[in-house]
Amino acid sequence: QRLFVTTGLMRRSGDANQLIGVIAHEIGHIAGGHLARTHAALEQAGKTAFITQIIGLAAGILAGSPGAGIAVASGGGQVAERTFLNYSRGQEQAADQAGVNFLDRAGISSKGMYDFLNILSNQELLHSSRQDPYVLTHPLTRGRIAFVRQHVASSRFSDTPTSPKFEEMHRRLVAKLNGYMDPPGKTLRDYKDT
Numbered sequence: 114q115r116l117f118v119t120t121g122l123m124r125r126s127g128d129a130n131q132l133i134g135v136i137a138h139e140i141g142h143i144a145g146g147h148l149a150r151t152h153a154a155l156e157q158a159g160k161t162a163f164i165t166q167i168i169g170l171a172a173g174i175l176a177g178s179p180g181a182g183i184a185v186a187s188g189g190g191q192v193a194e195r196t197f198l199n200y201s202r203g204q205e206q207a208a209d210q211a212g213v214n215f216l217d218r219a220g221i222s223s224k225g226m227y228d229f230l231n232i233l234s235n236q237e238l239l240h241s242s243r244q245d246p247y248v249l250t251h252p253l254t255r256g257r258i259a260f261v262r263q264h265v266a267s268s269r270f271s272d273t274p275t276s277p278k279f280e281e282m283h284r285r286l287v288a289k290l291n292g293y294m295d296p297p298g299k300t301l302r303d304y305k306d307t
Contacts (some may be wrong), residue, residue, distance in 0.1 A: 116140065118135075118139075120290050122135060124290050125232070126229065126283070127229075127232070128225065128280060129225075129275050129283035130224060130275040130279075131225040131226075131229040131232075132225070133216070133221060133225055134212065134223060134224075134225035134226025134228075135225075135226065137211075137215045137221075138211075138226060139208070140211070140215060141207065141208035141209065141210070141212040142204065145204070145207050206257055206260065209226070209261055213226065213261060213264045217270055220273060221270060221273065222265070222274075223261060223270070225275070226261055227261045227262055231258065288304055291303065291304075292304070
């Protein structure tokens with residue numbers, strides 16, 4: 114029941130509305146009880162992979178073909194992984210749906226969520242070692258982006274501007290993080306005395 118926001122996410126967000134959109138999505142996970150169910154799904158995937166490995170190795174030994182047994186065992190692991198990833202994608206879609214509903218109830222535009230999903234979609238094209246860790250834990254699909262785009266097109270709050278107070282708070286938050294995390298020379302170049 115706790116929400117953690119990383120410094121990387123805060124620094125990466127282009128404006129307050131993007132950060133608000135991500136927070137709404139994460140609250141959707143909490144409201145949906147996804148974390149508790151994720152542990153159960155991981156446990157089930159692990160059991161499936163283990164059982165398939167045992168059956169595959171036993172079949173290979175009985176058939177006198179260890180290579181075939183290994184192939185069956187690794188195939189079972191892939192089935193377990195695909196099943197879990199499908200479950201995870203379903204949770205992401207549910208959190209998106211809950212998030213846009215929360216934003217509507219608060220009278221806040223979902224454009225920030227849409228914009229941030231597009232930032233993440235560009236990250237998916239990178240090698241996994243260069244991807245933002247958020248991308249690895251929040252699988253994207255064209256369907257997720259299309260859903261939020263459709264919601265933005267139909268929501269009466271899509272043209273609601275973000276509070277200037279929130280925008281100022283966001284700029285200050287990012288500036289402070291950059292000041293703490295970047296070398297002083299970079300900070301002084303990015304943020305003038307004025």
